Amino acid sequence: MKKRYVFGAIALLLLFFTSCQKKELPTEDGRLKVVCTVGMIADLAQVIGGDYVATHSIIGSGADPHVYKHTAKDIKLLQAADVILYNGFHLEGKMGSVLEKMKSKGKSVHAVAEAVIQKETLLKDEEGAEDPHLWMDVSEWRKVAQHIFETLAAKAPEHKAEMEANYNMLDLQLDELDNYARTSLQTIPKNQRFLVTAHDAFGYMERAYGLQVRGIQGFSTESEAGLKDLEELILFLKDNSIPAVFIESSVNDKNIRALIEGAKAQGHAVKIGGELFSDAMGKTGTYEGTYLGMIDHNVTTITNALGGKVPQEGCFGKLAQ
Ligand SMILES: [Zn+2]
Known part of the structure; x- marks a missing residue:
């Protein structure tokens, strides 16, 4: 009889640990699908979201966002996303208007630089065009990182604490990088x-x-x-x-x-x-x-x-x- 109890207890313990593990590391399907335009946004989203997001950057390494032409595959990816993050301030050229249209139809679309950087503080050229390259000043991009954290945490409030820990660690590194620069x-x-x-x-x-x-x-x-x-x-x-x-x-x-x-x-x-x-x-x-x-x-x-x-x-x- 005793042996049976021991086996039962082990089985229960195993079941408990497997379910814990599942909660810690959700399956691919359980993760928030975050589609971003450029890598500088996708990387922050992945670091902050950790195990709870799957990010994808549309404009890859070595590609130029100003002249990027989106493909039918990109549109499919965007449509399948839970959250879309882009820079704004006309960085994404033609894709910017596609994203705005998706937002007007109720999709979760966020222009992360536009949301936190005051328009009046942007650099402008002689014709009045705005400079969208805000990631070149780490202190500006720290504000964007905070906004990405708030956006993702609002979408997956059950994982807010883990995301906050990731964000806090990233913010320290950004501060260090800003000083280094x-x-x-x-x-x-x-x-x-x-x-x-x-x-x-x-x-x-x-x-x-x-x-x-x-x-x-x-x-x-x-x-x-x-x-x-x-x-x-x-x-x-x-x-x-x-x-x-x-x-x-x-x-x-x-x-x-x-x-x-x-x-x-x-x-x-x-x-x-x-x-x-x-x-x-x-x-x-x-x-x-x-x-x-x-x-x-x-x-x-x-x-x-x-x-x-x-x-x-x-x-x-x-x-x-
Ligand atoms: Zn540029």
Whole structure:
């Protein structure tokens, strides 16, 4: 008789542990389906949502959101989502209006940057166009992270505590990265703090961390760069004795190469200081394929190429050497 009780107790215990495990790690179907436009949003959503969300980024590594054309498959993914997160401020070009239409039909669609960043604080060009590249200032992107946490927690209130713990940990890392960016870029000699890139994606880095930034193309990569813009930038490079310019992983490097050639013809040698992640993160599965890694890579690469000094392995010791 006693033996039977023991077996019964073991069976009950096993049942108890399996059901606990199921609660801890829900099945694929139980997770919140979060579809995002760009990786910089999807990565935060996955870190914050942890085991309770399955995120997908429509515009992948190396792709340019300004000119991205959505496919029929993307629309299917968006329709199947429980929550859709996008940047807004016209970053997503044509897809922005598709998302607004979905929202008007009752879908859970959230423009996460637009929701927390005051329009009046945005950078603008001469024509009044707004700069959507807010992730370049980590302190601005921290506000977006908080909004993503609140949005996901409202959708899955039963997992709010776990998500809050993930969010708090992420927020500490974002704070550390923000400080790292500020102190690193300040090690660049003052007269060399010039960042020249393919398009104007780094304006918020200029505002937050004190670099002077110039891009060949404007906020969007949609329009062609004019010959006049190139000539002006060549003079700018020469006048300021700028030693390095940077290519971007999501933008064709032909304009940057023309700039280097043009400077050379004027007797000023410029090299490529490295590849930066402007509108897309690095390869999925790598550290550079996360928001923290992307910014860490940019800051470390820019600092060291322009005569400042930071360890090659970056803020968290994780950068590929
Ligand atoms: Zn851009």
